[in-house]
Amino acid sequence: MKNFSFELIKTCAASGARRGRVHTPHGDIETPCYMPVGTQATVKAMTPEAVKDVGAQIILSNTYHLHLRPGEALVKEAGGLHRFMHWDRPILTDSGGFQVFSLAGLRKISEEGVKFRSHIDGSSRFLSPETVMQIENDLGADIIMQFDECSPYPCDRTTAENAMLRTLRWAERCKRAHAREDQALFGIVQGAFEKDLRIESARALTDMDFPGYSIGGLSVGEPKPQMYELLEVTTPELPRDKPRYLMGVGTPDCLLEGVLRGVDMFDCVLATRIARNGTVFTTDGRLVVKNARYARDFAPLDEECDCYTCRNYSRAYIRHLFKAGEILGAHLASVHNLRFLLRLMEKVRAAIDADNLPQLVRDFYARYDMSRNF
RNA sequence: GAGGGAGUAGUUCAGUGGUAGAGCGCCAGAUUGUGGCUCUGGAUGUCGUGGGUUCAAACCCCAUCUCUCUCC
Numbered sequence A: 001m002k003n004f005s006f007e008l009i010k011t012c013a014a015s016g017a018r019r020g021r022v023h024t025p026h027g028d029i030e031t032p033c034y035m036p037v038g039t040q041a042t043v044k045a046m047t048p049e050a051v052k053d054v055g056a057q058i059i060l061s062n063t064y065h066l067h068l069r070p071g072e073a074l075v076k077e078a079g080g081l082h083r084f085m086h087w088d089r090p091i092l093t094d095s096g097g098f099q100v101f102s103l104a105g106l107r108k109i110s111e112e113g114v115k116f117r118s119h120i121d122g123s124s125r126f127l128s129p130e131t132v133m134q135i136e137n138d139l140g141a142d143i144i145m146q147f148d149e150c151s152p153y154p155c156d157r158t159t160a161e162n163a164m165l166r167t168l169r170w171a172e173r174c175k176r177a178h179a180r181e182d183q184a185l186f187g188i189v190q191g192a193f194e195k196d197l198r199i200e201s202a203r204a205l206t207d208m209d210f211p212g213y214s215i216g217g218l219s220v221g222e223p224k225p226q227m228y229e230l231l232e233v234t235t236p237e238l239p240r241d242k243p244r245y246l247m248g249v250g251t252p253d254c255l256l257e258g259v260l261r262g263v264d265m266f267d268c269v270l271a272t273r274i275a276r277n278g279t280v281f282t283t284d285g286r287l288v289v290k291n292a293r294y295a296r297d298f299a300p301l302d303e304e305c306d307c308y309t310c311r312n313y314s315r316a317y318i319r320h321l322f323k324a325g326e327i328l329g330a331h332l333a334s335v336h337n338l339r340f341l342l343r344l345m346e347k348v349r350a351a352i353d354a355d356n357l358p359q360l361v362r363d364f365y366a367r368y369d370m371s372r373n374f
Numbered sequence B: 001g002a003g004g005g006a007g008u009a010g011u012u013c014a015g016u017g018g019u020a021g022a023g024c025g026c027c028a029g030a031u032u033g034u035g036g037c038u039c040u041g042g043a044u045g046u047c048g049u050g051g052g053u054u055c056a057a058a059c060c061c062c063a064u065c066u067c068u069c070u071c072c
Helices: A048-053 A063-068 A072-077 A081-085 A097-102 A129-139 A157-177 A195-208 A224-237 A252-260 A270-276 A308-312 A315-323 A327-353 A357-367
Strands: A005-011 A018-024 A027-031 A033-035 A059-062 A091-094 A105-109 A114-117 A124-127 A143-145 A184-189 A212-215 A244-246 A265-267 A279-282 A285-288
Touching (some): A018 A327, A027 A033, A033 A327, A063 A072, A063 A097, A063 A129, A072 A129, A081 A091, A124 A129, A129 A143, A157 A195, A212 A224, A252 A265, A252 A327, A252 A357, A270 A327, A308 A327, A315 A327, A327 A357
Parallel strands (some): A091 A143, A184 A212
Antiparallel strands (some): A018 A027, A105 A114, A114 A124
């Protein structure tokens, strides 16, 4: 592994939360961090400049989607994903394990890999640990995910155990097939909702010595307390000197709860997805800005926010843009939502530095309306 | 002035005697490793007005008002 390492800077004396720094070929990432998602080599409705402006240190993209369109060969020909999409900071690519689970039709999972139908044209496709590694190597992200098998919720124990064990075997195969020294390959913890399986998975992956560890298969419909309990038994099993990435989690409260339980990295489509549909995060909770009640509300989305949108536009104007179907509405709301989460993480890092993360969490819950949360 | 056409939801219109409909708009909900300018649901009405025929009228008859087209 070249140019990749994790530096554990300190742990919060009041909570045990971790403050760290990930070094990658395209720069450093202060953790805990939230990573905006750019599935198809673009953070939807955002230019890379705007993504930088809201404070993103790293973005996520997706093997499954880029493999189907435009194809990794084209991205490689363009000079790799960074050049192709004009983003010079770190990139993480997901492996496609989750997409095969959530998007593809008629999937058939075998030990060799997964046969599925493309959601774009219905064509028959096959992904294996080896093909996924080749694709991710061609895309050229700084951090890449192993190919894994994600279990559904709910999930019976046998199914959960088989998926977890298969994910371990696929982790070995990914490791063997991974050909680039300048890309950090993360293993993925599975085990569904069985604590002992999660622990077994974390220990086995740790023995394989990955540069970082992802926690997958959560936030797929289970109650939040259950997710938190599973995190509590998982993170203690992972090595302290490697980053932990909780995949797909990104409501404001879940980010805080994840950090409290030792998570360093998060990604989530929620912020940009709800933004495109007229909903934003605010200090006081969720706000559906397209609702009629904001037609004559000339205040910013969030009085506390320092983003470009809140500095220059009103709720009434943004509502108008949504009602009129204007693209700018999606952009302005996305700018705000991304800034909201990224700024929350800036506050989290500062709080850990000051050993008072629990106070930040209390202050958050004191204002944030959880009754209308996700 | 003469002749024709049209008046039904916010809007454009469908509905030829039997429980008033559609598209759009409007209102609301959903959204966690992104098939999402998407998806799901909801509310809409003196059927221009007044009379008549009929068991029953948006629909048939009479009158009237409004809009519109053509001609003088």
